Amino acid sequence: MEILGIDIGGSGIKGALVDIDTGSLTAERFRIPTPEPSKPPVVAKVVAEIAQHFDWHGPIGCGFPAPIHAGVAETAANIHKKWIGTNVAALFSDATGCPVYVINDADAAGLAEMSFGAGRGRMGVVMIVTIGTGLGTALFNNGLLLPNTELGHLEINGADAELRAADAARKRDKLSWKKWGKRFNEYLQRLEHLFWPDLFILGGGACKQFDQFRDQLTVRAEVVPAQLLNEAGIVGAALAAKTYLAES
Numbered sequence: 475m476e477i478l479g480i481d482i483g484g485s486g487i488k489g490a491l492v493d494i495d496t497g498s499l500t501a502e503r504f505r506i507p508t509p510e511p512s513k514p515p516v517v518a519k520v521v522a523e524i525a526q527h528f529d530w531h532g533p534i535g536c537g538f539p540a541p542i543h544a545g546v547a548e549t550a551a552n553i554h555k556k557w558i559g560t561n562v563a564a565l566f567s568d569a570t571g572c573p574v575y576v577i578n579d580a581d582a583a584g585l586a587e588m589s590f591g592a593g594r595g596r597m598g599v600v601m602i603v604t605i606g607t608g609l610g611t612a613l614f615n616n617g618l619l620l621p622n623t624e625l626g627h628l629e630i631n632g633a634d635a636e637l638r639a640a641d642a643a644r645k646r647d648k649l650s651w652k653k654w655g656k657r658f659n660e661y662l663q664r665l666e667h668l669f670w671p672d673l674f675i676l677g678g679g680a681c682k683q684f685d686q687f688r689d690q691l692t693v694r695a696e697v698v699p700a701q702l703l704n705e706a707g708i709v710g711a712a713l714a715a716k717t718y719l720a721e722s
């Protein structure tokens with residue numbers, strides 16, 4: 475079965491058709507830069523453009539960078555503040571004419587890694603951390619997701635963790651991978667001291683450079699890069715749509 479997966483990011487909006495039985499993309503990914511300012515109506519237009527690109531009329535799963543309750547965005551750290559309280563699912567459904575399920579972007583990436591990637595078959599506590607414009611987290615116990623964990627906003631030394639340790643912070647402060655790796659390690663240590671996961675899976679754009687910073691990581695838990703790399707968000711959003719649109 476195919477579903478269109480879309481990942482709304484701080485810098486790009488990406489879509490692809492996903493075979494949800496295998497977790498693979500059945501058509502090449504299509505990316506449009508996130509409009510600036512990223513207000514709801516312009517982003518909805520981009521989502522409609524992606525659906526048109528694939529000539530898609532079926533269900534859509536969409537990963538969105540905010541905690542999501544019943545389709546509604548609750549906060550907006552890396553996207554326009556106008557999203558707060560917006561029913562993202564209804565907006566994108568209207569724009570595309572398709573049924574749309576919306577899920578937090580890190581939760582989507584986590585679902586994909588647990589089903590088809592580095593977390594496949596892993597029991598115990600697994601935490602996925604996506605490293606991009608922000609820091610996203612997804613927490614699983616014995617394969618079950620606790621949604622909307624938002625641990626990128628833990629306060630470390632009086633500041634929001636993602637402002638110091640996300641990939642955007644590395645670029646902003648022009649840090650070497652080694653220097654940034656030390657900062658990111660502080661963040662992982664904090665997560666470890668609160669949740670004691672068995673496994674950390676690192677996703678998002680920065681995970682492609684895992685070899686450049688792995689030596690800086692000193693946590694007790696096993697740490698591995700995501701296997702679906704930055705396709706995880708698209709694949710997981712499609713998976714979520716399959717599960718939850720069928721239930722609604």
Ligand code: BGC
Pocket residue numbers: 538539540541549551552578579580581604606607608609610611624626636
């Ligand atoms: C948002 C999260 C999101 C993460 C990664 C954070 O700023 O609050 O909801 O998962 O960025 O995009």
